[in-house]
Amino acid sequence: MLSDLMLYLVIGLALLLVVAVVGVVLVVGRGRRSRPVEAPRTTPGEVLAPPATPETEVAEPEAEPEVAVPTLEVPERPASRLVRLRQRLAGSGTLGRGLLGLLSRDQLDEDTWEAIEDLLLGADIGVQPTQELVERLRTRMRVEGGGAADARTVLREELITLVDPSMDRGLQVSGADGNPGVVLVVGVNGTGKTTTVGKIARILVAEDRTVLLAAADTFRAAAADQLSTWGERVGVEVIRGPEGGDPASVAFDAVKDGVDRGIDTVVVDTAGRLQNKQGLMDELGKVKRVIEKQAPVTEVLLVLDATTGQNGLIQAKVFSEVVDVTGIALTKLDGSAKGGIVVAVQRQLGVPVKLVGLGEGPDDLAPFDAAAFVDALLG
Numbered sequence: 001m002l003s004d005l006m007l008y009l010v011i012g013l014a015l016l017l018v019v020a021v022v023g024v025v026l027v028v029g030r031g032r033r034s035r036p037v038e039a040p041r042t043t044p045g046e047v048l049a050p051p052a053t054p055e056t057e058v059a060e061p062e063a064e065p066e067v068a069v070p071t072l073e074v075p076e077r078p079a080s081r082l083v084r085l086r087q088r089l090a091g092s093g094t095l096g097r098g099l100l101g102l103l104s105r106d107q108l109d110e111d112t113w114e115a116i117e118d119l120l121l122g123a124d125i126g127v128q129p130t131q132e133l134v135e136r137l138r139t140r141m142r143v144e145g146g147g148a149a150d151a152r153t154v155l156r157e158e159l160i161t162l163v164d165p166s167m168d169r170g171l172q173v174s175g176a177d178g179n180p181g182v183v184l185v186v187g188v189n190g191t192g193k194t195t196t197v198g199k200i201a202r203i204l205v206a207e208d209r210t211v212l213l214a215a216a217d218t219f220r221a222a223a224a225d226q227l228s229t230w231g232e233r234v235g236v237e238v239i240r241g242p243e244g245g246d247p248a249s250v251a252f253d254a255v256k257d258g259v260d261r262g263i264d265t266v267v268v269d270t271a272g273r274l275q276n277k278q279g280l281m282d283e284l285g286k287v288k289r290v291i292e293k294q295a296p297v298t299e300v301l302l303v304l305d306a307t308t309g310q311n312g313l314i315q316a317k318v319f320s321e322v323v324d325v326t327g328i329a330l331t332k333l334d335g336s337a338k339g340g341i342v343v344a345v346q347r348q349l350g351v352p353v354k355l356v357g358l359g360e361g362p363d364d365l366a367p368f369d370a371a372a373f374v375d376a377l378l379g
């Protein structure tokens, strides 16, 4: 009897306990859900997702508020970029396919050779290199000729010879005697100069080098902003000056900073207004002289737009007379059916193409390689 009473008492207490626990859980849960969300604090210029409206209820389960940690991008390593060269050029590889089609004909008559010549000239290879190539192709096809496979081998070898695999295409990004390497980037506005500086910074970061960028294009504030954005994405500092200020002073400050801080490479973006040759000569000459009070310039990289054809060659000539150009970055090769400009510009300046721009994406800049380029052309 007494034990029955005790049993009912225990069951009753247990039920009470369960009701109490469920009640507490419900009250706490509701309290949490109705807590207003704090609007995130922003500072000017910060890019954030649209803020949640205060007082709105947040759906369950409640997540810990995310702290916006700026994540740095990890740029692609240069070696894997060459794969893209093949894809991008294959799209506009009319030159390679056209040449192969003609050379594989059973009868290589005069009309065919003329068509081959027209194709080469149309791809901006230039008159002299075209004649040389056609001459060599004629001889070899006569001696070795016959069949599409042979045509491909002969054409590949001769195109590689024309592009010249013996040229040193390494970008000089290292300084001597503890100085940083200084890369001075020159070229007409719109060729992709600022973009190329940003892309070079990414390549250097991918190779674990410390980098500083100098926005010495002080004529357009947007150019410095553009460069700052490139820098922020990979954690590279950008030295800039007041709009309309002296470009040489920005370049000097950046290189001095680079020397003081033991930076590996300083890349200097310049303005390339071609209003007249004397003005350009004065400006670029001063930038280079002033930099060299701190450390020697190790590379003068001329940025050329591959789609501008003969115009690009004229620009190249003017710049090479003003500064001692040591390498060429050929941009927008992805949008050009005129890959032959590589040959023409190297011949004109006697300077190697060291980098090629293959698109607007951040890692669309690849080190140039003669064999990979020809293979990409031939598809």
Ligand SMILES: Nc1nc2c(ncn2[C@@H]2O[C@H](COP(=O)(O)OP(=O)(O)OP(=O)(O)O)[C@@H](O)[C@H]2O)c(=O)[nH]1
Residues within 6 Å of the ligand: 187, 188, 189, 190, 191, 192, 193, 194, 195, 196, 217, 220, 223, 271, 272, 330, 331, 332, 333, 334, 335, 356, 357, 358, 359, 360, 364
């Ligand atoms: N398709 C393609 N577009 C490119 C390439 N390189 C640069 N561009 C584009 O070309 C345009 C001009 O590039 P910028 O870097 O601003 O040219 P810039 O010579 O510095 O000109 P300013 O900034 O006016 O001094 C931009 O829209 C780039 O995205 C490339 O390799 N391929």
